[in-house]
Amino acid sequence: MDLLTPDFGLIVWQILIFLVVLFVLSKFAWKPIINGLNERENSIEEALLSAEKAKNEMAQLKADNEKLLAEARKERDNILKDATAAANKLKEDAREQANKEGARIIADAKSAIELQKNAALAEVKDQVAKLSVQVAEKILREKLSSDEAQKEYVSKLVNDLNVN
Template identity: 60%
Template sequence: MDLITPGFGLIFWQAVVFLIVVFILGKFAWKPILKSLKDREDSIDEALNEAKNAKEEMAQLKAENEKLLADARLERDQILKDATAAANKIREEAREEAGKISAKMVEDAKTTIQNEKKAALTEVKNQVAELSLLVAEKLIKKNLEEDKAQKALVDDFVKDLNVN
């Protein structure tokens, strides 16, 4: 039973040795161990803070990227709207110009037709006048071969002159 219940002397020396070991460990080992644990804890806290800062920075960059993307989309939409408006304006101007050109061509064609019509009518009138003169000349030559007929014609002209 001695092994189960140790004597007072054994407990005393074990307590003294334990206190000496605790003192030596406290003096030489615990401070470096605690210092290294504190350093490790500080480095972990610092890493966590850096991770938190990086996360916040990433969130901020993501927000900035989304804002830039939204601005780029708005700018793209505005450019597309402006391009569509410019294309519509150019198309409308081209239609107006084509309308003006076709109206001018129709007007020129009408003018040309009128000029050619007048020229044709003038030519027909001249030909009719020439034919009438030829017919009249032949008739007069035939009718005025006698002196009597010539005197009657001169009298008719004189009467016409007095009347007018």
């Protein structure tokens, strides 16, 4: 029965040791842990804000791209209409000459439209690529600012590769 009921002195020493450990933990351990959690929360919030900003920029770029494509199509249609009208006018003068001239105008118009379209698409792709690289660079710099964060990110990528 003595094993089940501790002495009064043992209880006092256990309470005293518990209070000392509680004091040491509250003084040296809990504050850094709470500060670390707060910093992590802030970094996550900043990353979410930058991701939202990048998403909005990408939506704006997509809208601009659609606008450029619509303008290119409209211009292509106008050029094709002009080429058809010119071909009809020349057809009245001389059928053979009109066929040759119409084919040349249509070919020139299509190549000009294709060149303009390719140039516009290349410019938009270049801008999207630059912005994407800048956004990714900012996010990675923010996210991987410390060695521990880099190791954690590499581990996460390795785990993702193992899952896939």
